[in-house]
Amino acid sequence: MPHDDAQGAAPGRGTPPGPEKPPAPENPLTGGRSPWILVAIAGALAFTAMLDMNVVNIALATISTDLDVSPSMAQWAVLGYQLAVVSMLLPAGRWLDAGRGPGGPGGSAGGGGGGVGLRPALLLAVSGFSVCGMLAALAPWMAWLAVARVAQGVFGALLFVLMPVLVMRAVPASMRGRAMSVPATLGPLGAVTGPAVGGVLLDAFGWRAVLLVKLPVCLVALVVVARVLPRHGGLTPPGRQPLTDAALVGGAVAALLLGLTLAPGVPAWLLLCLAAVPPLVWWTRRPAARPVVDVVRASGVAGVYGAVFALAAGFAAMHYVVALRLQSGGGLSATATGLTVLAFPLAMGLMGPLGGRLADRVGPRPTAVAGACVTAVGLTLLALTGDHWTQADIAWRLALAGAGMGLYGGPTQTLVMTAAPPRATGIAGSLVQLSRSLGFAMGPALAGAAWGLAGGADGARYGLVISAVAAWLCVLLLAARRGGRGGAPGARSGRPEPEAAPAATAPAGGPEPGAAPEPGAAPEPGPEPKPEPAAR
Numbered sequence: 001m002p003h004d005d006a007q008g009a010a011p012g013r014g015t016p017p018g019p020e021k022p023p024a025p026e027n028p029l030t031g032g033r034s035p036w037i038l039v040a041i042a043g044a045l046a047f048t049a050m051l052d053m054n055v056v057n058i059a060l061a062t063i064s065t066d067l068d069v070s071p072s073m074a075q076w077a078v079l080g081y082q083l084a085v086v087s088m089l090l091p092a093g094r095w096l097d098a099g100r101g102p103g104g105p106g107g108s109a110g111g112g113g114g115g116v117g118l119r120p121a122l123l124l125a126v127s128g129f130s131v132c133g134m135l136a137a138l139a140p141w142m143a144w145l146a147v148a149r150v151a152q153g154v155f156g157a158l159l160f161v162l163m164p165v166l167v168m169r170a171v172p173a174s175m176r177g178r179a180m181s182v183p184a185t186l187g188p189l190g191a192v193t194g195p196a197v198g199g200v201l202l203d204a205f206g207w208r209a210v211l212l213v214k215l216p217v218c219l220v221a222l223v224v225v226a227r228v229l230p231r232h233g234g235l236t237p238p239g240r241q242p243l244t245d246a247a248l249v250g251g252a253v254a255a256l257l258l259g260l261t262l263a264p265g266v267p268a269w270l271l272l273c274l275a276a277v278p279p280l281v282w283w284t285r286r287p288a289a290r291p292v293v294d295v296v297r298a299s300g301v302a303g304v305y306g307a308v309f310a311l312a313a314g315f316a317a318m319h320y321v322v323a324l325r326l327q328s329g330g331g332l333s334a335t336a337t338g339l340t341v342l343a344f345p346l347a348m349g350l351m352g353p354l355g356g357r358l359a360d361r362v363g364p365r366p367t368a369v370a371g372a373c374v375t376a377v378g379l380t381l382l383a384l385t386g387d388h389w390t391q392a393d394i395a396w397r398l399a400l401a402g403a404g405m406g407l408y409g410g411p412t413q414t415l416v417m418t419a420a421p422p423r424a425t426g427i428a429g430s431l432v433q434l435s436r437s438l439g440f441a442m443g444p445a446l447a448g449a450a451w452g453l454a455g456g457a458d459g460a461r462y463g464l465v466i467s468a469v470a471a472w473l474c475v476l477l478l479a480a481r482r483g484g485r486g487g488a489p490g491a492r493s494g495r496p497e498p499e500a501a502p503a504a505t506a507p508a509g510g511p512e513p514g515a516a517p518e519p520g521a522a523p524e525p526g527p528e529p530k531p532e533p534a535a536r
């Protein structure tokens with residue numbers, strides 16, 4: 001009877017001995033729920049955090065008038081958030097990885113060991129981000145607004161680091177490409193759509209509503225995280241070292257941005273960029289830099305971080321130049337300009353899921369290289385456009401570049417996160433976001449400096465050339481493979497590396513009959529002595 005049931009037994013009857021029959025273990029983060037719930041929350045939070053980085057730009061003039069401050073002072077509503085995010089990314093990543101057990105951040109179930117648990121870290125980041133946003137919206141004067149935005153940037157940095165870590169823990173290795181494509185695509189989309197969303201809210205409700213746009217998403221995220229993630233792990237005090245690291249990194253970034261921003265008026269301000277060197281050198285010699293350097297060396301994908309920076313800078317430079325050129329030189333209204341530029345995020349959003357599927361099927365590196373090539377071609381064609389721009393000419397080139405960005409985003413994130421050491425995923429996530437954030441900040445500054453120094457239509461063309469060159473540099477950095485884990489099968493395909501198999505098969509069978517025992521072979525006690533075949 002057992003032989004009869006083995007072939008056609010229903011899934012609920014008996015226990016057939018086949019290897020595929022034992023039920024798969026439950027996901028330690030979601031239990032019986034779908035892991036895509038957490039992936040969706042990660043994507044929504046990535047979109048919101050990037051949206052908040054650019055949504056306030058459209059309201060600066062209104063803030064300046066309402067709070068009775070100069071336009072340059074009102075810019076701190078944006079600069080305070082951006083500088084805090086860039087400064088706190090690496091300290092946030094090190095804090096998440098510090099003192100962890102073998103399971104990674106939050107352990108295998110969201111909080112093992114004595115380190116930082118994934119659930120409490122997410123609740124802290126989302127709630128702090130929301131509260132600081134409400135405080136900024138209630139600001140009666142500029143100093144209040146600036147401090148609230150700086151504090152919000154600190155929690156925003158923690159959110160940026162947590163998103164890829166959450167996705168890594170939520171899905172199996174075979175689905176990481178598709179899962180990583182969700183926050184990797186929605187994050188840049190938030191940056192692109194920020195001014196459009198801010199303009200609608202500003203016209204309808206005023207600048208304070210612009211600062212509250214994040215609240216619905218954050219409230220939903222708080223409910224889902226509190227109900228889905230298990231209650232494991234806690235929070236550990238970060239100590240004083242992260243503040244020193246943030247001051248050094250933030251000071252260097254501020255010097256770079258300030259020099260590039262002021263250079264179009266007075267080129268001598270470019271010398272201010274040299275002031276970024278001492279704090280960076282000081283930081284690299286501190287103990288805090290050692291884990292970061294170790295992660296880059298161990299993962300073997302150091303060039304990918306440079307590629308992320310290059311393409312982010314090229315994308316931001318293109319967006320800056322096209323928006324200004326269409327309105328100033330093309331004579332288009334703000335609405336027509338916004339609709340034209342919308343071709344980029346639409347194509348990016350459509351191609352993002354395809355990029356994730358290709359990463360799971362053919363590997364993240366080939367998919368990322370192909371996407372970067374498509375983006376570089378689109379930006380090159382945009383730079384070669386003549387002086388007379390039309391909406392159609394610009395829209396299809398932007399759509400081509402956006403399609404490439406959609407193919408590129410998720411696979412690049414997968415490549416970095418799967419190549420990182422298991423206990424350093426927080427640092428790896430912070431390095432990716434730091435590279436991306438620096439690119440977003442440096443791109444417009446470089447394009448603006450080129451435009452200001454050249455002037456006129458030539459300045460716009462030079463800005464687009466910078467954008468195209470940055471994209472091709474990204475292609476070269478992605479295509480160049482180096483040693484380390486980044487060249488291992490697990491780093492290329494996004495699947496776990498089969499490290500146990502070589503160890504199990506290392507003894508290449510027993511010695512052949514009639515062969516002398518090898519000097520390195522382990523002794524095998526048994527009834528058959530080894531010297532017998534040799535004697536015969």
